[in-house]
Amino acid sequence: MVSRLPVTGVEVVRDTIRYSGVSTPISEREGLGIRGLVPAAFLPLELDVERCMLQMRSKESPLEKYIYLHNIQDVSERLFYAILCKYTSEVMPLVYTPTVGEACQNFSAIYRGTLRGMYFSLEDSGKIRTLLDNWFTSKITTIVVTDGERILGLGDLGVNGMGIPIGKLALYTACGGIDPAKVLPVHIDVGTNNEENLNDPYYLGLRRPRERGQAYDDLIAEFFEAAQNKFGANVMIQFEDFGNLNAFRLLSAWQDKACTFNDDIQGTAAVALAGLLASNRLTGKDLIDHIFLFAGAGEAGTGIAELLALAIAEKGHLPIEQARKKIFLVDSKGLVTKSRLDSLQHHKVDFAHDVDDCPNLLAAIDMLKPTGLIGVSAIPNSFTKEICENMAAHNKIPVIFALSNPTSKAECTAQEAYEWTDGRAIFCSGSPFDPVTLQDGRQRVPGQGNNAYIFPGIGLGVLAAGSTRITNYDMLLAAETLAAEVGPEELDVGCMYPPLSRIRQVSKNIAIAVANQAHETGVATEQRPVDMGKYVESLMYDPFEEVDVHLGSKK
Numbered sequence: 001m002v003s004r005l006p007v008t009g010v011e012v013v014r015d016t017i018r019y020s021g022v023s024t025p026i027s028e029r030e031g032l033g034i035r036g037l038v039p040a041a042f043l044p045l046e047l048d049v050e051r052c053m054l055q056m057r058s059k060e061s062p063l064e065k066y067i068y069l070h071n072i073q074d075v076s077e078r079l080f081y082a083i084l085c086k087y088t089s090e091v092m093p094l095v096y097t098p099t100v101g102e103a104c105q106n107f108s109a110i111y112r113g114t115l116r117g118m119y120f121s122l123e124d125s126g127k128i129r130t131l132l133d134n135w136f137t138s139k140i141t142t143i144v145v146t147d148g149e150r151i152l153g154l155g156d157l158g159v160n161g162m163g164i165p166i167g168k169l170a171l172y173t174a175c176g177g178i179d180p181a182k183v184l185p186v187h188i189d190v191g192t193n194n195e196e197n198l199n200d201p202y203y204l205g206l207r208r209p210r211e212r213g214q215a216y217d218d219l220i221a222e223f224f225e226a227a228q229n230k231f232g233a234n235v236m237i238q239f240e241d242f243g244n245l246n247a248f249r250l251l252s253a254w255q256d257k258a259c260t261f262n263d264d265i266q267g268t269a270a271v272a273l274a275g276l277l278a279s280n281r282l283t284g285k286d287l288i289d290h291i292f293l294f295a296g297a298g299e300a301g302t303g304i305a306e307l308l309a310l311a312i313a314e315k316g317h318l319p320i321e322q323a324r325k326k327i328f329l330v331d332s333k334g335l336v337t338k339s340r341l342d343s344l345q346h347h348k349v350d351f352a353h354d355v356d357d358c359p360n361l362l363a364a365i366d367m368l369k370p371t372g373l374i375g376v377s378a379i380p381n382s383f384t385k386e387i388c389e390n391m392a393a394h395n396k397i398p399v400i401f402a403l404s405n406p407t408s409k410a411e412c413t414a415q416e417a418y419e420w421t422d423g424r425a426i427f428c429s430g431s432p433f434d435p436v437t438l439q440d441g442r443q444r445v446p447g448q449g450n451n452a453y454i455f456p457g458i459g460l461g462v463l464a465a466g467s468t469r470i471t472n473y474d475m476l477l478a479a480e481t482l483a484a485e486v487g488p489e490e491l492d493v494g495c496m497y498p499p500l501s502r503i504r505q506v507s508k509n510i511a512i513a514v515a516n517q518a519h520e521t522g523v524a525t526e527q528r529p530v531d532m533g534k535y536v537e538s539l540m541y542d543p544f545e546e547v548d549v550h551l552g553s554k555k
């Protein structure tokens with residue numbers, strides 16, 4: 001029975017987390033005090049989803065669709081997530097990569113003042129803990145934070161990068177079942193070096209060059225400490241789209257002091273490793289049989305390389321130093337080698353091998369004859385015809401991953417990778433590509449090697465166990481769990497990931513594995529349930545389940 005709370009109907013309608021719009025049963029409207037505030041008809045949630053999909057599909061551009069979907073989120077989170085859960089593969093590219101990239105580029109222009117996340121700037125230093133009290137709840141479990149410096153492969157977007165934490169957290173809820181009332185997107189504004197932003201009269205961020213001094217580290221530290229104080233020591237904080245200069249430093253500074261991980265270093269690593277593990281089922285190789293060459297040696301490049309080395313070392317019972325010798329990186333100056341050690345950034349040092357220098361990717365392919373080529377450079381068209389042909393010349397099944405985001409930054413397209421390798425390549429990309437029909441009529445379905453397959457499950461597992469820490473062993477386990485979700489139907493069409501329509505199930509299985517591991521390694525603070533599967537499922541927010549609007553709990 002729904003009883004009347006001492007709030008006005010208008011307040012009920014404005015409670016966007018719980019309000020169900022025209023899907024509110026007629027019998028409950030009186031008690032909620034919303035009669036007169038809603039049209040007379042009742043549409044079951046399923047039908048309301050169809051109504052919205054028709055409207056959304058009538059919009060011409062992906063950006064208009066993005067805005068429409070967020071308009072719905074700003075009125076009823078339940079309806080928004082019902083749409084996302086029912087039509088995941090159609091809608092995910094609109095609220096997430098690649099459209100979220102365009103939304104970020106236009107963030108200041110399309111901003112409508114709605115409440116979605118928190119903004120802390122240098123001008124707020126010393127006050128963050130107090131400002132957190134301005135949020136409506138202290139029950140936050142999951143935070144995604146950015147400083148906007150490396151938004152996808154688009155670079156420094158300043159405050160406009162806030163679209164990314166918002167998009168990531170939408171997936172935490174849609175794909176990982178994290179309660180939408182308990183997520184918090186955060187932007188830390190330390191200025192921007194993007195001239196276009198600085199010259200835009202409507203730019204909404206701090207109008208100054210990026211802070212590079214102690215004040216930067218102090219603000220990040222203040223944020224972490226304030227968040228842990230307000231939301232509890234185990235609140236999960238995901239670093240997202242920080243620049244190279246800070247991403248590695250901050251991860252190593254905080255990974256032993258907070259429940260945190262960096263999605264671009266570690267999440268991307270896990271999804272790429274999963275794709276490589278799945279590809280072994282087609283190539284017949286083990287990880288240790290490969291030579292991997294990376295185009296790009298930033299966060300994703302060295303993150304994947306390091307996790308891959310860990311996987312090779314674990315599976316092959318090798319010291320990690322030996323495992324790393326199977327992995328080579330090319331950066332803007334050519335192959336990363338020992339002769340360059342003096343001038344190398346710290347995160348590349350472990351992969352500086354004792355081999356001849358090579359000026360570029362093509363020369364490195366010629367010399368090393370890699371079996372796997374991983375693109376993480378954000379340089380579009382850098383996997384040229386010659387490069388793909390070269391990979392095909394010395395591999396029966398060349399493994400080619402073009403992981404840079406959004407689509408405009410991919411190293412090559414799916415069509416190109418297949419065409420230039422006589423349809424033999426195993427191809428994955430970070431942003432979605434449509435299936436391709438080869439000349440011989442066979443269909444190839446390029447898998448989306450995007451960290452969206454990883455972070456929602458990690459977040460849910462961490463929540464289920466009450467983990468105090470997240471490590472690369474969690475990422476390794478998540479990668480193995482994801483690879484095991486790839487079935488023969490996917491492998492048959494060359495797809496290294498399960499379909500997005502199964503992503504909630506995948507996230508759940510990752511969560512179960514990660515939570516069990518947390519109990520085994522002693523980082524869990526929750527009581528271990530008898531049936532972890534059932535427990536994880538009970539935590540998952542499902543927009544289609546009936547909710548007691550007053551209590552916000554499952555009926």
Ligand SMILES: O=C([O-])CC(=O)C(=O)O
Nearest residue numbers: 097152153264405450451
């Ligand atoms: O957001 C995405 O699609 C994947 C990611 O983390 C990035 O490219 O930075």
Ligand SMILES: [Mg+2]
Nearest residue numbers: 152240241264
């Ligand atoms: Mg990212």
